[in-house]
Amino acid sequence: MNSLATQQPEPAGVERMRGMIRYQRNSFADANLAFEKAIVQDGNDLLAIQMRGVTLYRMGQPAAAIPLLERANSPIASVNADGTYVLAVCYLEVHRYDDARRIFAQQYKIPADSAAAYLFLARMLFRRNYPAESEQMARKALQIEPRLPLAHLLLGQLALSRSNAAGAVVEFEAERAINPMDGEVYERLGDSYLRALRYEDAQQALNCALLLEPNSTGPYILLGQVLLKRDDALTALNYLLRAEHMDSSNHLIHLLLGQAFRALGRKEDATREYKSAETIQNAVESQR
Secondary structure, eight states, rough: OHHHHHHOOOTTTHHHHHHHHHHTTTOOOHHHHHHHHHHEEEEEEHHHHHHHHHHHHTTTTTHHHHHHHHHHHHHHHTTOHHHHHHHHHHHTTTOOHHHHHHHHHHTTTTOEEEEEEEHHHHHHHTTOHHHHHHHHHHHHHHHOOOOOOOOHHHHHHHHHHHHOHHHHHHHHHHHHHHHHHHHHHHHHHHHHHHHTTOOHHHHHHHHHHHOOOTTOOHHHHHHHHHHHTTTHHHHHHHHHHHHHHOTOOOHHHHHHHHHHHHHOOOHHHHHHHHHHHHHHHHHHHHHH
């Protein structure tokens, strides 16, 4: 590579390749310089233009990345979806939400002004930790299509993220009326009922979740919590043992098993589970 770079004139594509190697090694400053040189050599090298934009985004410069990604997006978006996605995320970072919605809609082949496009944008804003903007877009989606599936689910998740259990219940109940065959809805609803201290309602919702998603640990864990709250440690133990069989590395399961064993007077088993929970949690923290 270096020997090629010393040739005069330097062969086409060498700096772009150098940039790709530096990028793959997470040497973003060096990659940026290489892509910049590649663009000087060939102003129509769309891959170098796009990769410089992606690199600038990875360097925390979304505003600088946008003009490059915009320039490269249309001609090569069909062969490189990564650049298109990064362009949309850059728009989110600089609060150009309409542009982000347009790009996401283009990528997922849905109308840009549709309820689905607004909901997709809302989900991405939630993922990027923009809760207020996410809620605004989700409600806009519901204005366009009041019975849009998954919109109330997202609003419920937003309410839970704010520790608003009552508000979450309202949204998840609304989602259940629209989308009654989705197990996640019942799991989220059961979790919200649990947080709102509505234990009987929580148990009923989580039983529905189990029927719809029998291979998910979430409903088993939540049922264990609910039944412990209802002083039914023996039934809680059965659900928690099933969850532990499915995911033995979950520290919360072992912690709840400890509580169930303690409530049943099985002190040695409780101590074993508490130690397992502590060991797993310490291992997780040591990897951070």
